[in-house]
Amino acid sequence: MKFSIKRTAFIQRLTNVQRTIASKTTIPILTGIKLTLTNEKLILTGSDSDISIEAAIIKSDDNAQLEIEETGATVLPARFFSEIIKKLPGDTFSLNTFENQQTQILAGKSIFKVNGISAEEYPHLPEIEISQKITLAADLLKKVINQTVIAASNQESRPILTGVHLTIYQGQLTAVATDSHRLSQRKIPLDINDLNYDVIVPSRSLIELARMLPDSSEKVELRISENQMLCFFDQTVFYSRLLEGNYPDTAQLIPNNSETELEVNANDFLAAIDRASLLSHEGNYNIVKLTLDPKQQLAKIYGNSPEVGTINEVLNFESLTGKSLEISFNPDYMKDALHSFGQTTVKINFTQPLRPFTLTPSENQSNFIQLITPVRTF
Amino acid sequence: MNNRKLYDDFSELEKQTNRSVEQINKIKEKLMNVIERNAELEIENQHLRDRLEELEQQKQSTGNGLSKSRKNLEKLYEEGFHVCNVDNMYGTRRLNDEPCVFCQNIIYGERHA
Numbered sequence: 232m233k234f235s236i237k238r239t240a241f242i243q244r245l246t247n248v249q250r251t252i253a254s255k256t257t258i259p260i261l262t263g264i265k266l267t268l269t270n271e272k273l274i275l276t277g278s279d280s281d282i283s284i285e286a287a288i289i290k291s292d293d294n295a296q297l298e299i300e301e302t303g304a305t306v307l308p309a310r311f312f313s314e315i316i317k318k319l320p321g322d323t324f325s326l327n328t329f330e331n332q333q334t335q336i337l338a339g340k341s342i343f344k345v346n347g348i349s350a351e352e353y354p355h356l357p358e359i360e361i362s363q364k365i366t367l368a369a370d371l372l373k374k375v376i377n378q379t380v381i382a383a384s385n386q387e388s389r390p391i392l393t394g395v396h397l398t399i400y401q402g403q404l405t406a407v408a409t410d411s412h413r414l415s416q417r418k419i420p421l422d423i424n425d426l427n428y429d430v431i432v433p434s435r436s437l438i439e440l441a442r443m444l445p446d447s448s449e450k451v452e453l454r455i456s457e458n459q460m461l462c463f464f465d466q467t468v469f470y471s472r473l474l475e476g477n478y479p480d481t482a483q484l485i486p487n488n489s490e491t492e493l494e495v496n497a498n499d500f501l502a503a504i505d506r507a508s509l510l511s512h513e514g515n516y517n518i519v520k521l522t523l524d525p526k527q528q529l530a531k532i533y534g535n536s537p538e539v540g541t542i543n544e545v546l547n548f549e550s551l552t553g554k555s556l557e558i559s560f561n562p563d564y565m566k567d568a569l570h571s572f573g574q575t576t577v578k579i580n581f582t583q584p585l586r587p588f589t590l591t592p593s594e595n596q597s598n599f600i601q602l603i604t605p606v607r608t609f
Numbered sequence: 610m611n612n613r614k615l616y617d618d619f620s621e622l623e624k625q626t627n628r629s630v631e632q633i634n635k636i637k638e639k640l641m642n643v644i645e646r647n648a649e650l651e652i653e654n655q656h657l658r659d660r661l662e663e664l665e666q667q668k669q670s671t672g673n674g675l676s677k678s679r680k681n682l683e684k685l686y687e688e689g690f691h692v693c694n695v696d697n698m699y700g701t702r703r704l705n706d707e708p709c710v711f712c713q714n715i716i717y718g719e720r721h722a
Contacts, residue, residue: 386704388696388701389695389696389698390696391695391696392695392696409710411693411695411709411710411711411712412707412708412709412710413710414710476696479693479695479711483714483718484710484711484714484718561707583717585713585717586713586717587710587713602710604708604709604710604713605708606707606708607687607708
């Protein structure tokens, strides 16, 4: 294998691929990065056996100025390799692999010789012979991921809940995540009508995917097999293992009716919750109390720490209707939920002090819903 | 007044008295019936009241309070254990006593068929 390439373009791909490569793994060769050179492109492959990424640099890419001299493949230790590339002098470098897998990296007056491993020993990436694909805009997929992963569990003891439940049914994609304390559900329409899927994707994979997705409406292609999800975009293939098991029924958790309704500006409310949580974080119980009195048109928030003190704040709101209510909850969940709405008005629907309440954008209430379970305080 | 007239009057009085006795007996019999009926109704009334009370109690327990089995689950939950079985978590400790939406749905949620 022999090629030369522009360093900046190479580093950009390399960092994406390197993210998945774990420093510790049960399969030693996975600490390496695989380089494959064909007549048209250079492919970088990295994997931690859960997530695998293949990123290609094509010959016609003017930014990369890829010059292919001799095709081939090798596996190089990822950590050293990326450090070397980042610190090389000059704009371009060339890479040359010899028979014994020794690889020479040349840039300016600097010559590195790195011992590689034969590419044949690198595990094969899952082959997916599924032609059915789901196409959607990259920025939309990114948004769906970022709005749901916040609610996924990060406890290894709850494997299923560490995933995001994706269902595709009747031309609609529904993404749900819950750690059993709160839940986030986002629905988007798709162009397809005849595909049905029901899978659980590890939230860690989705977070990685969202990091790599471009912030544009460029098309992303999803393919789903029995135990893998593939995502194609921008000369990159992202593979993720799927979680095995049944996701609990979450539709029944979302209340249909409400007895008290509060409409607030998400940012104002977020700031108020943030202030109240300053004190609640100190105590053993991370709880703030919300008191709603529609008759007097009064909404108050109360935070307390036995050692430090208390906070009382009268809230600004757009509207407040229904029965009066006193409810306590973990302010961190509320903050996460409010963050995901951005600058908009949210409608918060309460039923009873012990039943979960929901947050939806004031406009378009059915597409995005966040649910929070209150804490019993009496 | 001759003796004959006296006898006739006395006969007449005897007939009248007999009729009165007959009437008294009839009224007495009717009164007995009424008293019996009254007792029956009183007992019946008591039964109905008991039943009503029973129904009202039942209504209260399904409306405001929880059924006995749900109360048991609530007690377990409040002691800090999961009563839902998502990810095989039934009976495991709830971390930091954080609320669990699945458990709460089982305890307080509407009954699902």
